[in-house]
Amino acid sequence: MFFDHTKIFVKAGDGGNGSMHFRREKFAPNGGPDGGDGGRGGSVYFEATNQLNTLIDYRYKQNFSAESGESGMRQKMHGAKGNDVILKVPCGTIIRNAETAELIADLVEPGQQVMVARGGRGGLGNVHFATSTHQAPREAQKGEPGEEHWITLELRLIADVGLVGYPNAGKSTLLSVVTAARPKIADYPFTTLVPNLGVVEVGHARQGDGFDFVLADIPGLIEGAAQGIGLGHEFLRHVKRTRLLIHMLDGSLVEERDPWEDFAKINQELRDYDEQLAARPQIVVLNKIDLPEAQERWPALKAQAEAAGYPVFAISAATHQGTQELMQFAGDRLREIKREEEELAAAQVLSLENAPVLRPQPDDAFSVIKDEGVYVVRGKRVERAVSMTDTESEEGMDRLERTLEKMGVTKALEIAGVQVGDVVRFGKVELFWGE
Structure with missing residues (x-):
């Protein structure tokens, strides 16, 4: 589970x-x-x-x-x-x-x-x-x-690249083809009920230019996912760590849906959940290109994606057509993103040299408020002093009285209007003032 x-x-x-x-x-x-x-x-x-x-x-x-x-x-x-x-x-x-x-x-x-x-x-x-x-x-x-x-x-799963899209778009099939992962695959929506991870190897390890990355199959999102409909809230969190998204679109005509409309709806769900998710780099992928209906849809989808500034691929996860080219492109793009992140991190380090120094609040700082007739004193050092005092010991209570006076707590309570017999709360300990 x-x-x-x-x-x-x-x-x-x-x-x-x-x-x-x-x-x-x-x-x-x-x-x-x-x-x-x-x-x-x-x-x-x-x-x-x-x-x-x-x-x-x-x-x-x-x-x-x-x-x-x-x-x-x-x-x-x-x-x-x-x-x-x-x-x-x-x-x-x-x-x-x-x-x-x-x-x-x-x-x-x-x-x-x-x-x-x-x-x-x-x-x-x-x-x-x-x-x-x-x-x-x-x-x-x-x-x-x-x-x-x-x-x-x-x-939140730690994955470099996330597969997103409507249920039954072929994400699990692609994961099983390009990695050693073996997710459950069937021809009905919501086959994937949990995220699956796999490692993709691109390049040639023996030649020294090999590169691998973690690919996550995020369970199918639907309209209203950001509001918790379907499995939305359960798995949108896992997209947040990814650096790159592969947006899978179903090229078949099973449900008579327009792939580009599916793309827009899923991106709206990402935007509703977190503005930064929709701005994450994406690769648009039309799956099931081995089917005649997908081939008919491909020219229009390709033009729409390129006009919107997205790289676009046509693949068939089932027949492995175009999958290696897609993974090679994803690996190259991922390396570019990591280089950009390193440059940005270096720039941020330089900018911090002139940043203001933030100092923590001193331990002896405290506050006094009146809440429903009880004077509440909050502060790390004063609460510790009271909690560690044996209230049954006369000498201990005398020492506490001197400590509170030195810290300024006694004066602060008197200014707040405390009277003999009033309840004063220090953390979990309540005392009667003048006790």
């Missing part, structure tokens, strides 16, 4: 709690604090691999969690780090934040990795809070919660 998009939940491991422990040995009854730090929680990664070609592994399991870190122990012993989770996905997988649709990564090369949820930091043991005037701190940090997100995965 070809499964090319899904939504999953990932949760990194929480950091282990710091230990609040004091040495109580026979000859050191008041040995002072020796609580160790908690271990960092495991993180969640995605890694691209060539061993998979669908996302079927994520159809029946959508929740993945990394291991939490262990708590610190006496004698300043640190807790163990939680194990990471590495999720394998096919090359060509796009990873986005499900809530914001923000692009996290586009994994195209085998072995590429990206962290999607960072493990929480381990809490500090009470040994870190000892000072010359406070030698027996009864305070230790909680572990930081691990990041968690809903993630969308979308697979």
